[in-house]
Amino acid sequence: MIRLAANLSMMFTEYPFMDRFAAAADAGFRGVEYLFPYEYSASDIAEALAANGLEQVLFNLPPGDWDAGERGVACLPGRETEFREGVETALRYAEKLECRQLHMMAGIAPPRTDPARVEMTYLSNLHYAAAQAEARGIKILIEPINPTDMPGYFLRSAGYAHELIQRVQAVTGDNGARNIAIQLDLYHRQMLEGRLAVAIDEYLGESAHIQIAGVPGRHEPDADGEVNWDWVLGTLDRLGYDGWIGCEYRPRGRTDAGIVWANPWLASMESRS
Template identity: 50%
Template sequence: MPRFAANLSMLYPELSFLERFGAAAADGFRGVEYLFPYEHPPEALLARLQEHGLQQVLFNGPPGRWDDGERGLACLPGRESEFRAGIAEALRYAKVLGCPRVHVMAGLVPEGQTREALRATYVANLRWAAEQAAAQGTDLLLEPINTRDIPGFFLNRQDDAHALLAEIGAPNVKVQMDLYHCQIVEGDLAARIRQYLPTGRVGHFQIAGVPQRHEPDLGEVNYPYLFGVIDEVARGCGWDGWIGCEYRPARGAVPGGTSQGLGWLGRASV
C-alpha cells in the first residue's frame, strides 16, 4: 500500500509542535509533513526527525503575511523580491532536513484582477524557483485548493495545474494532488488518479474526509477504494511517493484523540 505521512500542523493538536514528531512515530508513521517550519531552526527539526526515525517528505514555502490572510506570493505582481527570498529560505530548510519537495503556495487573486492577468507572473516566478530548486535536487509542488476553504485562491483544478506544468516547462515542478480539495471542486477522483498519476507529474497526495476534513473514514469519499486505485496505478508506473494525512482529528485536542482515530490507517496497511 502507499506510504502515509502525518501532517503535524493538524494531527496531535493537544501537543506542542515539537512533541508531535514522537507521537507520530509511536503511531507507526515513518514520514511527516507540515505547513511551515520557520518558527524553529532547521537543525532542531532535523534532530527530532533523527531521534524518531522519521523522514521529512513535504512542507510549504513561506506564504507571505499569513496572519493578514495571505496564502502565497507566487501569482502576485510586485512581490517578486519577497517571493524569491521566501524560496531561498524554503530551500535552505529543505537542504538541512533532506526534504525532497516543497509546496509553493500560489496566492489569492487580488480584488479587481483576474487569474489570466496574473498567469504570467505566476509562470515566471515558478520558472525561476524551479531553477534554484533543481540545483539541490528539490521538487516544487503546485496544489489546486478549493474555493470554499480558501476563497479566491489562484489555482483550483487539476487540469489547470497540469496545463501550468506544461507552460512552466520544468521537470522538477509537479502537482500536489489533495483528494479532499479535488472532491469538493471536481469529484471523479478515481478517474483523475488514473489520468494523472501515470504522467509522472504528480509529486504527492494528501487526504481528508469530505466535507468536514476529519479522518478519511468519515464522510462521503471511499478512501479504501482509492488507496487500491493508487496502489494499482503506482505499480504500473513506478510511482513511490507519499500520501499526506492533512486532516483535523474529529476528537479535536482531546489527549490521544488523533491516535484513537487511526483505525483507518491500520486497515489501509493490511
C-alpha cells in the first residue's frame, strides 16, 4: 500500500509551522516529515500529531549552522562532540514524537581536507549514531543528494551509501548496525543519474524511506515533468514496498491547489486503513 507523508518544511507553507499539521490532515495525509523540529517544543509537536491523527515518519539530525550553509556535520573532522550531542538531541525528540527513523545528514566535505579522513570521520559517526539509536529501536537513514541542489555534499550516490553501510556492518559483525538504511530520494536520483527503475530494483530492499518530487523544478510529482510518477508509485506498490513515501517538494502555488496528483493515492490509503 502506498503511504504518502507530507513534508511540512516544503508543503503547506501558507500556514505557520504548527498549523501545517492540521492542514496536512485535512488534505488526507496520515504521516508527516520535515527537516528539523528543534525550534519547537517536542511536547507541542506531539500534541499536534495526536490532535490530527498523524504519524511522525522522519526528521533530520541537527545540521550544524544551516544559515551559514552547513548541511550536516557527520563528515566534518573535529566536530565529533557536536555530532554526538546532536544525536542525543534528535533521539530525545524521536522518543517523544514516537518517530522510528532519523536521517543523518552527511555534510559538505571541507575544502583541502584529506578525503580519506573525511570518509573515516563519517563512518565513525555513522557507527556511533546507529549504536545509540539501536538501543532505542530507531533506524538511522542516510540519503544521497545531488550536487546541483547541494554542491559538495559528501554522500553522492546510492551505490556509495550501500558501500558505506556494508563497511560499518562489517566492523560491527553479524548482529551490529542492522538499523542503518538508505533514504532513497528519487528526485535526487533522477537529477544525478536517472534510471529510476534500476535504482528501485537495486536498492529498494535496503531502503527504509523514499522521497519524491517533480523533475525539473522540485515541484509537484505530477504529469508536468520528465518522470511518470504514477508508474513509479504503481511499481513500488506492486513490489510490496510498505514504508512511507515523503512528498518533499515545493508547490508551484498554494499546496492545496496542487495536491490533485496525490488524491487517488490518499484515497486508496484511507480505504485500506
